[in-house]
Amino acid sequence: MTGIQRRLLAWYAKYGRANLPWRVVRDPYYTVVSEFMLQQTQVDRVVPIFGTFISRFPTFSALAKGPQSEVVRYWKGLGYNTRAVRLKALADAVVTKFGGEMPTEENLLLELPGVGPYTVAAIRAFAFNYDAAPMDTNVRRIVHRVHFGIEYPAKAASKELDMLARQLVPNGKAHDWSSAMMDLGALVCTARAPRCAACPLQTLCVAAPIDAARLERLREEFAKPATAKEPVPFELTARFARGRIVDRLRELPPGERISLLDLEREIVGIVAAEVGERFDELVAALEKEKIVARDGNEISLA
């Protein structure tokens, strides 16, 4: 083990969030559910919903058996509802194709719905402790800072970081290493205002000590021009309207439907006029994503 690896793991043993529900119980199902919920969603928001979700759907088999509409109802508060649809489809596949046992081969995992390169590595590292390096935004940022310096502008390509990260994982300790990197990224080596003084790697890090003001300046200097778009209040966006539609359908008693006309009337009363005019378009998109289903002129969660 290198000095960096030792210090990182020692820091994790002391300050890591070992009490996270998907770390307390080592179960591939817990790993998969948590990884889906955590895609682009912060830990604090996932924790309470994870608990109620696991209580209702404790195993792949239970999730495969449950109706998708109920899965989507339990997803309320997390956003990105297609993740719920894909997770349910994944459970179906695990039960029907793999006898209820989560596969471990990369190629098999990658074919599962909602599973990309990151989640393949996450499942292998967290559920099976194979020597994999899930490259999330935290790991990427830390590896870049420690080995190449501040990430603006990026001095290392994504592929280069990926290769390096894999070498950095101590043999047989992928679970703890990845957990440690993600906790360090969330608690110390944060994107905006890193706490280098509290970092176990500060004396070994190319970027430390990071001056937050300088970091901010560099980020703005090298930000993509697209970021300088005209800001629109979230309540005026199509995404907000989509959320209201799905939430309204969540309120329907299971098995019941609502007429499209009634739903449109309610939604138009809530959202901005320009978005309300696109009601049909929004419903069509939700239908295509298998989140909702139409039955004649009525609609419900799929």
Place this chain on the structure above:
DNA sequence: AACCCGGGGAT
């Protein structure tokens, strides 16, 4: 490569 998908917390 660019775009879409939620919504709440941190700064």
Place this chain on the structure above:
DNA sequence: ATCCCAGGGTT
């Protein structure tokens, strides 16, 4: 007021 988040799928 803007950035950020345990990414993946589609175009």
